[in-house]
Amino acid sequence: MSEIKPYCHQVQYYETDMMGVAHHSNYIRWMEEARIDFMEQLGFPYRSMEAEGVFSPVTKVSCEYKHSCTFGDRITVSVSVESFSAVTMVIRYMMRDGQDTIVCTGTSEHTFLNREGRFVRLRKKMPGFCAAIEAMMDRDEKQ
Secondary structure (H helix, E strand, O other): OOOOOOEEEEOOHHHEOOOOEEOOHHHHHHHHHHHHHHHHHHOOOHHHHHHOOOEOOEEEEEEEEOOOOEOOOEEEEEEEEEEEOOOEEEEEEEEEOOOOOEEEEEEEEEEOEOOOOOEOOHHHHOHHHHHHHHHHHHHHHHO
8 A cells, every 4th residue: 555645725715714714614624525535545435435335424523723724725634543443433634734834633533334323343344444544554653
């Protein structure tokens, strides 16, 4: 598996408020965009997980705003897996602007459910996904 590249988002005009600053709610959206991109880079697009009958709703999200973003800023969002178990995963996000200033850090917690809303045991249902996440976590731990 190749290294996961940070996701890049350019702040759009409609994402800013009257002061020209990106509205705080957009950072959560950028986290979701980065998470979807991360899953694709990992080789397990979210759409294919859904096709397998596995859904991953957000159960908790947090953001720490460090520095404001404005229209036109290019924000890179680095994604890493903080913790992973058979039924939950916590993803960590680090957002930086073009000057490499940290603008936001955050986490999102996810659970894995089937169409009926029951927990899915991923090690049984998607062993390749589990192996890819664990290999990435091992690599990140060694760095």
